[in-house]
Amino acid sequence: MTKPLKVAVAGLGTVGAGVLKLLQQNSDQLAARCGREIVVTAVSARDRDRDRGVDLSGIEWFDDASAMASRADAGVVVELIGGSDGVAYDLVKESFRVGRHVVTANKALLAEHGGELAASAEGAGVALAYEAAVAGGIPIIKALREGLAANHIDSLYGILNGTSNYILTEMRESRRDFADVLADAQAAGYAEADPSFDVDGVDAAHKLAILTSLAFGTQTDFGAVLVEGIRNISLLDIDFAEELGYRIKLLAIARRTAHGIEQRVHPTMVHREAAIARVEGVTNAVLVDATPVNATVYQGPGAGEGPTASAVVADILDIASGRRLPTFGIPAGSLTPLNAADMDKHTGVYYVRLMVRDQPGVIADVSAALRDEDVSLESMLQRGRSPDEAVPVVLTTHATLEAAMKKALARISALGTVVEPPCMIRIEE
Amino acid sequence: MTKPLKVAVAGLGTVGAGVLKLLQQNSDQLAARCGREIVVTAVSARDRDRDRGVDLSGIEWFDDASAMASRADAGVVVELIGGSDGVAYDLVKESFRVGRHVVTANKALLAEHGGELAASAEGAGVALAYEAAVAGGIPIIKALREGLAANHIDSLYGILNGTSNYILTEMRESRRDFADVLADAQAAGYAEADPSFDVDGVDAAHKLAILTSLAFGTQTDFGAVLVEGIRNISLLDIDFAEELGYRIKLLAIARRTAHGIEQRVHPTMVHREAAIARVEGVTNAVLVDATPVNATVYQGPGAGEGPTASAVVADILDIASGRRLPTFGIPAGSLTPLNAADMDKHTGVYYVRLMVRDQPGVIADVSAALRDEDVSLESMLQRGRSPDEAVPVVLTTHATLEAAMKKALARISALGTVVEPPCMIRIEE
Numbered sequence: 001m002t003k004p005l006k007v008a009v010a011g012l013g014t015v016g017a018g019v020l021k022l023l024q025q026n027s028d029q030l031a032a033r034c035g036r037e038i039v040v041t042a043v044s045a046r047d048r049d050r051d052r053g054v055d056l057s058g059i060e061w062f063d064d065a066s067a068m069a070s071r072a073d074a075g076v077v078v079e080l081i082g083g084s085d086g087v088a089y090d091l092v093k094e095s096f097r098v099g100r101h102v103v104t105a106n107k108a109l110l111a112e113h114g115g116e117l118a119a120s121a122e123g124a125g126v127a128l129a130y131e132a133a134v135a136g137g138i139p140i141i142k143a144l145r146e147g148l149a150a151n152h153i154d155s156l157y158g159i160l161n162g163t164s165n166y167i168l169t170e171m172r173e174s175r176r177d178f179a180d181v182l183a184d185a186q187a188a189g190y191a192e193a194d195p196s197f198d199v200d201g202v203d204a205a206h207k208l209a210i211l212t213s214l215a216f217g218t219q220t221d222f223g224a225v226l227v228e229g230i231r232n233i234s235l236l237d238i239d240f241a242e243e244l245g246y247r248i249k250l251l252a253i254a255r256r257t258a259h260g261i262e263q264r265v266h267p268t269m270v271h272r273e274a275a276i277a278r279v280e281g282v283t284n285a286v287l288v289d290a291t292p293v294n295a296t297v298y299q300g301p302g303a304g305e306g307p308t309a310s311a312v313v314a315d316i317l318d319i320a321s322g323r324r325l326p327t328f329g330i331p332a333g334s335l336t337p338l339n340a341a342d343m344d345k346h347t348g349v350y351y352v353r354l355m356v357r358d359q360p361g362v363i364a365d366v367s368a369a370l371r372d373e374d375v376s377l378e379s380m381l382q383r384g385r386s387p388d389e390a391v392p393v394v395l396t397t398h399a400t401l402e403a404a405m406k407k408a409l410a411r412i413s414a415l416g417t418v419v420e421p422p423c424m425i426r427i428e429e
Numbered sequence: 430m431t432k433p434l435k436v437a438v439a440g441l442g443t444v445g446a447g448v449l450k451l452l453q454q455n456s457d458q459l460a461a462r463c464g465r466e467i468v469v470t471a472v473s474a475r476d477r478d479r480d481r482g483v484d485l486s487g488i489e490w491f492d493d494a495s496a497m498a499s500r501a502d503a504g505v506v507v508e509l510i511g512g513s514d515g516v517a518y519d520l521v522k523e524s525f526r527v528g529r530h531v532v533t534a535n536k537a538l539l540a541e542h543g544g545e546l547a548a549s550a551e552g553a554g555v556a557l558a559y560e561a562a563v564a565g566g567i568p569i570i571k572a573l574r575e576g577l578a579a580n581h582i583d584s585l586y587g588i589l590n591g592t593s594n595y596i597l598t599e600m601r602e603s604r605r606d607f608a609d610v611l612a613d614a615q616a617a618g619y620a621e622a623d624p625s626f627d628v629d630g631v632d633a634a635h636k637l638a639i640l641t642s643l644a645f646g647t648q649t650d651f652g653a654v655l656v657e658g659i660r661n662i663s664l665l666d667i668d669f670a671e672e673l674g675y676r677i678k679l680l681a682i683a684r685r686t687a688h689g690i691e692q693r694v695h696p697t698m699v700h701r702e703a704a705i706a707r708v709e710g711v712t713n714a715v716l717v718d719a720t721p722v723n724a725t726v727y728q729g730p731g732a733g734e735g736p737t738a739s740a741v742v743a744d745i746l747d748i749a750s751g752r753r754l755p756t757f758g759i760p761a762g763s764l765t766p767l768n769a770a771d772m773d774k775h776t777g778v779y780y781v782r783l784m785v786r787d788q789p790g791v792i793a794d795v796s797a798a799l800r801d802e803d804v805s806l807e808s809m810l811q812r813g814r815s816p817d818e819a820v821p822v823v824l825t826t827h828a829t830l831e832a833a834m835k836k837a838l839a840r841i842s843a844l845g846t847v848v849e850p851p852c853m854i855r856i857e858e
Contacts, residue, residue: 018721022579022721026579026580026581029581029646030578030579032646032759032760032763033578033755033758033759035760131576137722137723137725138725139571139572139575139576139577139725142568142571142572142575142576143568143571143572143576146568146571146743146746146747146752147560147568147571147572147743148568148739148743149459149462149742149743149746150451150455150459150738150739150742150743150746151455151739152455152458217458217461275704275707275728278704278707290739291735292447292451292734292735292736292738292739293566293729293730293735293736293739293740294566294729294730294735294736295729295730296566296567296568296727296728296729296730297726297727297728297729298725298726298727298728299704299725299726299727299728300722300723300724300725300726301722301723301724301725305721306720306721306722306723307721307722307723309579309721310577310579310580310719310721310722311722313578313579314575314576314577314578314579317575317578317579318575321753321754322753323575323752323753323754324750324751324752325750325752329462330461330462331461331464334461
């Protein structure tokens, strides 16, 4: 048997403790799989005295993560601190400098510095592995980087943020509004005290930037992701979606188009019968459309101690077995800058909900605004009458240029009878 | 750049031609991924003159596949001949003898000789890769062997035969019986002239035997798989399933139980709202339940030129990149004999459809037979009256020992009023 693989773990929150437990509990099975023992030799965290339900005896403690990277007796550093910069970034760079492999669950770090870190890892001749950074326990990184490696990827989309999906599911099922469901999710620990990364789409956008790189051989370009969250989704929109045969999901979409690569995260109406519409609660799912394989789907738990630890340890096993891959599937120098598509050139179908004063002529004004910008109406619904008060008017369009849609919405917003900013949701057919 | 990887392909049917096309069309992308060119240097097939729509110039031709394995200038032999013995088996053994890696799509070969071939490959220090053998384009082998490698797998189940799933879907949607739909599927090329491997469950059982090995670290034991096909499923059963809230699928199931490992392929009633119930047509899907990751799902096209070629080339890329794995995830010598569970000890829920002569006392007789064998009835349905003619009676049970169910069915079959053998379908909750 080869000598043991020594692992240093930075960050002992839920996931870090889960990784240690899994490495300890399944040690025999893991050794059988990679032909050597995997031993945690060092850990680093903020609070040395906290009880994490895991045996730390015989493991060297470091208060400073970067010092651990330099000085620990370890071949692999596992980064579970989080954040795109600061301690996590320094730790990873220091690990490369001293020639240690890195396994991380840090999507922000990869999304913001993917190209640079891939090049550093390559220069140091070590691995940068990040299965846990996207879609938790689903081995989607491995699927894209290896399983589908023979394909030309056309597009991918998915539900990459469990918290948002949980909130949308709960809103629909329990008929409660966003703020109410969010408060409950926070109390139950499903949502963070500061929920903005989740509900504003940033977390999903980080993950999408990583998948885009893998799928298209481009440098991660988080800045090019269109990001819209779910704060403005009302129960009214959820009900109208149902009535129109749709369900609202926070989708992350990456697609090659004639104008470049689209990367977008936004609330999306999908057909109620579509497989993605049935992915509920905290579950994640990714659908990849590729040639010649066609559509494949990957679904599972997107977060949590067990799923994330499963992914982290899978990466450690790859390293222990000597399986090496370029960070994004091809050498860092071959990654091309992402040619981002201009969303104004996007053609899509749109749902728009207006709150209008219920008085004669409103619909005529709205229709004229749409006509003037060449937006072709597919349907219009007005439910309920309440003279001179605000009532919802919902419309859906035929395929329309996004630029035209925006101009039409600007015109509509300016109408005196439209009493709040329009709610626009993209429909994916 | 490392020197090219030379590949010899045996079998130039649809899949073989697809592999050659994919290697030629995506050659630059593939070289970027593995750091070297992949070149087909030799092929073998029966008919040299057939036009396969692929350029064979400069590729050495062998009439004899085993001779190709011995003599071709190649590091990898791709076996696409099929069959558990004969030419395919000889070719693979010969390839190992002369130290060549093998990539195969041959589920029968792996299911029947998995343990032996894994040991041969290991002895020769070469890879035996078979992503294409199970679930076509879905990278399920990689997911089980690497992506979920840190987990303890509890069970897995799936739809592994597209032809059967297509027939069941068509029967339900077009309200036609088995023979009728099969004949159409044969005419359209979705089913073989001899459909028995598909519709009798053998193909799914081969695939299941492979997944079981990977999941549980056991030697493949095809003989231990309970195999029942879909020939006896009638439109009547499909309708009753709908009425009871179920859908009938040919499921392949592997599960650890207190009595050993169950491997079974049989028509199964699943809740109509379950994700697996919505996998329709020729699509395959596999659901894996594991600790600590929980349930993950993999779905996609289970057969066809493109999906199968995608899987074959993914295996070639792993070899070209120097990524090595034991055939079933752990060394061949560590695979344990499969401790097969006795299905008589299986506890499950059952659907039974009887055709009975519509006369007084029948239900009482059936009920008595069930009571005498300790089978607890959950529901009983009799639709339509037709005195003295055969009418269907449908019953579902509470959780019941399979041995008891069999005995009860033997008693019921012996009743003079039961006019044809009972149709029993297992229900998975």
